[in-house]
Amino acid sequence: MGTEPASPVTASFTLINDRTDIHRAESRLFEALDAFEYPKAARFAIRLAFEEAVTNAFKHGHKGLPPTTPVQVDLSISHDQVVIAVEDQGPGFNPADVPDPTKDENLEVPTGRGLMLIRAYMTRMTFNAAGNRVEMLFERAPDTQPPAGA
Amino acid sequence: MAASDSRLRIRRDAGVTIVEFIDRNILDEANIQMIGEEITSLIEADPSLKLLISFANVDHLSSAALGTLITINNKLRPKGQLRLANIDPQIYEVFVITRLNNIFKIYPTTDDAMKSFT
Numbered sequence: 433m434g435t436e437p438a439s440p441v442t443a444s445f446t447l448i449n450d451r452t453d454i455h456r457a458e459s460r461l462f463e464a465l466d467a468f469e470y471p472k473a474a475r476f477a478i479r480l481a482f483e484e485a486v487t488n489a490f491k492h493g494h495k496g497l498p499p500t501t502p503v504q505v506d507l508s509i510s511h512d513q514v515v516i517a518v519e520d521q522g523p524g525f526n527p528a529d530v531p532d533p534t535k536d537e538n539l540e541v542p543t544g545r546g547l548m549l550i551r552a553y554m555t556r557m558t559f560n561a562a563g564n565r566v567e568m569l570f571e572r573a574p575d576t577q578p579p580a581g582a
Numbered sequence: 583m584a585a586s587d588s589r590l591r592i593r594r595d596a597g598v599t600i601v602e603f604i605d606r607n608i609l610d611e612a613n614i615q616m617i618g619e620e621i622t623s624l625i626e627a628d629p630s631l632k633l634l635i636s637f638a639n640v641d642h643l644s645s646a647a648l649g650t651l652i653t654i655n656n657k658l659r660p661k662g663q664l665r666l667a668n669i670d671p672q673i674y675e676v677f678v679i680t681r682l683n684n685i686f687k688i689y690p691t692t693d694d695a696m697k698s699f700t
Contacts, residue, residue: 451610451612471673472672476672478641479642480642480644480676483609483642483644484644484645487611487644487645487646533680534660534680534681539681539682539684539685540652540655540656540685541647541652542648542649542650542652542653543649544658545645545648545649545680546644546645546646548679548680549676549679549680551646552679
């Protein structure tokens with residue numbers, strides 16, 4: 433077992449829509465998940481949510497804006513939870529307006545699955561009133577303890 | 583498209599076109615678009631294509647990648663056949679959550695998928 437950081441790891445990034453820039457934030461996130469020894473399934477879920485939120489911000493949030501318009505990403509990682517906030521500079525949207533992609537009539541529509549995947553893998557997903565900032569909370573499942581007397 | 587740009591390994595075996603991904607993570611929008619265009623060109627060259635997409639080396643894929651698979655399936659369906667194989671259990675769970683396991687024919691191994699073509 434490594435030594436965990438004594439306090440939550442926090443970091444903020446201003447990202448442009450460039451893979452190298454996005455990777456910079458993702459690397460910091462994964463360094464912290466490593467330090468707190470998050471299990472593989474949690475890392476998969478958190479990465480998926482991060483990727484979907486950042487992609488949504490650039491692809492949908494910034495639709496019609498200059499391609500260099502940056503997105504703000506705030507990270508907070510502790511032993512018990514991860515909070516990722518992604519804020520774009522677009523006009524925002526109402527998440528309730530996004531059709532359910534799992535309905536039979538939408539199954540063969542190629543788009544619209546990002547939000548539902550975030551919702552499925554994160555403990556909680558909330559938007560600000562404007563609909564241009566999403567905050568995603570992942571609560572870690574309690575570590576499995578060895579049986580008493582083992 | 584120059585072959586050196588391809589994010590895919592493509593081979594033919596017993597009348598089946600087998601596609602594998604070079605990248606472990608199918609996340610980058612530009613790469614996903616390139617993958618979609620490359621596979622679309624295969625379908626346009628042969629609308630009755632028997633296509634097997636193997637996820638043997640893939641650790642992560644995004645909803646945009648799922649969207650590209652749906653588009654490929656929609657393009658192939660009139661005359662061709664699409665099979666998916668070697669999907670990591672965590673990624674398979676994504677197919678289940680999105681209910682896409684109901685529209686794709688998914689097999690545990692390449693051999694299983696090869697035997698399923700008609």
